[in-house]
Amino acid sequence: MKRLGYLLLALFALPSADAGEVQVAVAANFTGPMQVLATLFERDSGHQLKLSYGATGKFYAQIKNGAPFEVLLAADDQTPARLLAEGSGVAGSNFIYAIGKLVLWSSDPQRVDGSGEILKKDGFRHVAIANPKTAPYGRAAIETMSKMGVAERLAPRLVQGENIAQTHQFIATGAAELGFVAYSQVIKNGRIGAGSGWLIPPHFYSPIRQEALLLARGKNNAAASELLAYLKSAKAQAVIESFGYALP
Amino acid sequence: MDSADLNALWLTLKLASIVTALLLLIGTPIAWWLARTQSAWKGAVGAIVALPLVLPPTVLGFYLLLAMGPHGPLGRFTEWLGIGLLPFTFPGLVIASVFYSLPFVVQPIQNAFEAIGERPLEVAATLRASPWDTFWSVAVPLARPGFLSGAILGFAHTVGEFGIVLMIGGNIPDKTRVVSVLIYDHVEAMEYPQAHWLSGGMVIFSFVVLLALYTFNPARRREG
Structure with a gap:
């Protein structure tokens, strides 16, 4: 019971607290850059990131079935579009964070x-x-x-x-x-x-547009929105480019 | 169900049958030795046989991939034999599955051998039966329930394995894409109806196998 109390307390405290926590689902190909970005973001913002790496399709199934992810960094733009259409994402929050090579x-x-x-x-x-x-x-x-x-x-x-x-x-x-x-x-x-x-030169394949999305669960989590804003910053974009991605 | 699903089913049954037959061949002498030996190595060999029970399939799969690859000892050996490399082939899957399902076959047979005790073997010896004859005419018939459990568990466990076949197999249609991998594929591709069909089939299959195992319960048979 006591533990449940703490849990509830944590849940209510999260959105307003200074040091927040974000559960992030990250496409496997973005593992390297995300480790660097997470360290920088945690240091600059004081927030904590909980990162899960894996296949985007698997994340979709998990999110649809109640996984506690608040932000998705997908390997494509179709999965975020689908989650948005089905009401699992926050409208207007999706953007291309990297273009894969x-x-x-x-x-x-x-x-x-x-x-x-x-x-x-x-x-x-x-x-x-x-x-x-x-x-x-x-x-x-x-x-x-x-x-x-x-x-x-x-x-x-x-x-x-x-x-x-x-x-x-x-x-x-x-x-x-x-x-x-x-x-x-x-x-x-x-x-x-x-x-x-x-x-491989880009004209050999259709662009791999990797989109980020704020998920419905992260709607009221200020730290989640901060993370998405951070990914658009010049500092983050330099890191992303250094790992061999293009930017939109 | 389309032809890809049927092919995967057929491949799975073929894999599980071959692996079970091989495991009975390999597992029986190991189980006999483990049951009878006084050697100091008994603990070490027993622990190695049981390793796949506790290791995550990804660990076992990764090491098998390294071992079977061109720089690994097994890979060098198979290339020297002139049969090429094993990863991404059906024989490679068979070998990986034999490792993975070994304890499920060895342990029930070993327990059955141990349950026989010394006496029937001593009696056979006083009747001048050779050790070979004793083994086939006394030990194996008495240990039959153990063989039955081992075969069923080995078969079922091979059907159900996933992490290793994905790692060693490379998900090739008709060659290494077994049912468990195909289900995962369907789920990842968001093809949930197909996934349901196959998953439901797996649940029913597993239930029937376990039902058979518990119906032919060794303990009850021996009483009767």
């Missing part, structure tokens, strides 16, 4: 050339992609292969990660020789860090 990447420093010619050749068994049905980076990978005219040839070699983090794992362990991941996962000091990769 796709890379063809291998952990082998010799394998991937600067224009993706490797995809037209042989010498590899598996190409890892994120599940195109659920992950925008997987969809972009399929679009890229179609545009290059290699989609059919490569179809039998495709292996799918549940989300972009698992896809990266497949390639990093060498189990798949190469694959499509988010630039943010392999970037180091403004270029592809380990292995070899091809930063």
Whole structure:
């Protein structure tokens, strides 16, 4: 009973208190930048962020079934639009916080050339992609292969990660020789860090517009709104760009 | 249900059947040894067999992926054999599942062997039965309920596994996309009706399996 009392107290106290707490659902590809942004935001604002990383489609199911998330940083713009249409988001709160870039990447420093010619050749068994049905980076990978005219040839070699983090794992362990991941996962000091990769030009795939959304549960949480405002600040945008995202 | 769902069902049953057969083959000698040995290694081997019970599937899956990959010991071995690498193949799934479901088969059989006690084996020995003959004519028939439980649990557990097959399998249609992975796919893609069909089927299947297990309850059989 006592614990319940504290809980209620905390719930009522949250919106008005100076040091608030925000539950944030973050798309897996944004894990790296979000860790940096969270540290900066917590230091500047005094608020606490509770971060969950995962697949956007999974977050959708969880939010629809009562998950306590207050802010969603999605990997696409369709999921936020759908949540808005269904009344689970706060109207007008959605905006593009980052535009994702796709890379063809291998952990082998010799394998991937600067224009993706490797995809037209042989010498590899598996190409890892994120599940195109659920992950925008997987969809972009399929679009890229179609545009290059290699989609059919490569179809039998495709292996799918549940989300972009698992896809990266497949390639990093060498189990798949190469694959499509988010630039943010392999970037180091403004270029592809380990292995070899091809930063795919944007005209190969439709833009990966990643939208943020204030969820219905976070409507009265001032800290949640502050976080969204912070993501639009020049300071935050510099961090986002440094992780290889474009800005709208 | 469309053909993708049926293919996934078929693949799941095929995987679970092969894994169960292999586990009975591999698990029986391990269980026999664990039940009879006085060795100081008994504790260590028993603990290793039981590891998959407590490790998260993601840990096991990640290490298996590393081991089976081109830089891992298992991967080097399979490449040396000339059969290529195991991740993202059906044989790879079989091997991963054998590790994952091992305790579910070994432990019931081991318990059944231990329950036999020394006496029937000593009696067989005084009747000049060879150890091999004793094992097949005395130990195995007496331990039958343990084999039954082990086979059912191993089969059911393989059908239900998810984290490892996703990690080792790579979600390839008709090759490694089993029912549990397909359900997850449907849920993530917001295809809830399809997810309901398959999930409901899994619930009914699991119930029937457990019902069979408890109906043929070893304890009750031995009394009768």
